[in-house]
């Protein structure tokens with residue numbers, strides 16, 4: 163692939179399938195973040211055919227280095243041998259049985275060894291499922307009903323209000339709080355104290371535009387303790403990514419309940435709630451149940467990939483590669499006087515062109531088109547380094563970003579009034 167003089171992508175098959183999908187699938191596809199309007203519509207593949215390692219091929223035969231990484235689910239890349247072998251080894255036993263399978267116990271045990279404070283585990287299928295179960299448990303254990311949510315936690319009524327169809331009565335029980343700047347932090351701590359008599363829990367996933375501090379999380383922990391509010395750490399993305407033991411280990415903080423998905427089974431559909439025996443045992447009293455929670459292939463893959471995470475330097479590697487990408491790209495962007503900046507956690511590089519979301523999209527959309535032409539699939543903001551990315555992939559990506567930014571600059575896409583993500587004029 164020539165990054166300096168890339169040819170327009172041929173995407174006919176993608177566009178043909180897109181039209182067909184619109185006829186048969188309500189809302190075009192199952193995942194909001196995979197819709198064409200999330201990328202660079204008309205200049206970006208819509209359908210992928212397959213993938214191996216860090217590379218994917220679209221239905222028109224174009225090949226890319228992939229940083230979407232199955233929206234963080236493909237922690238080890240596409241079709242990792244450990245995942246494939248675990249499926250092959252187990253499929254002969256069936257997929258789901260009529261009674262529980264022993265693999266539930268093995269996998270739960272492995273998870274308790276890895277996740278700080280996890281004495282008991284309960285498996286589900288999606289991140290939203292796990293969060294809803296944790297909230298029900300928190301409400302029961304505290305006898306209180308309100309919750310605070312921070313970040314994206316899933317599509318269920320109690321944490322997703324950017325849509326019609328959510329009853330006002332449910333919205334009233336949830337306080338949604340931003341955490342994009344340190345200035346947002348006191349309001350969260352104050353709210354916990356103010357609502358303590360009716361607040362069951364805070365459900366928090368980290369923002370990606372900056373690293374939270376250990377001090378804030380220690381304060382949050384202490385404030386929750388003081389006010390008898392449970393701290394549920396939504397580690398659907400940060401689990402198996404920031405550290406082996408997730409964000410709890412990374413920040414040296416203990417949550418009451420932790421929810422996990424995405425990397426838990428490196429692409430197979432699985433999620434979990436973990437916590438202390440005392441708390442998790444109270445789930446016994448609740449109606450919390452799902453047919454596919456004990457589906458054996460995902461559990462077998464989970465058990466195998468958790469051991470792979472423990473056996474290898476995967477966590478350090480994704481952080482090192484992400485740090486290389488961030489350092490080099492930020493230096494190039496500064497040199498070229500373009501507004502792009504990579505911010506946030508090393509293994510979760512967030513690409514930011516501007517503070518203002520509309521201004522950001524104005525640049526991010528053509529940037530994604532330029533990058534796709536150069537053989538790289540990126541999301542507009544948050545991207546994910548996987549264990550399959552290599553230093554060569556990162557270096558190729560850095561070269562492609564330099565070429566894409568240069569091309570955008572020569573097309574006059576960056577105006578004199580462009581500001582970077584810190585709001586500074588360029």
Ligand SMILES: Cc1ncc(COP(=O)(O)O)c(C=O)c1O
Pocket residue numbers: 233287288289290291293313314315316317367396397398399423
């Ligand atoms: C932090 C976080 N929590 C929860 C969820 C919901 O997970 P799911 O889509 O599996 O329901 C997501 C999904 O992207 C997420 O990023």
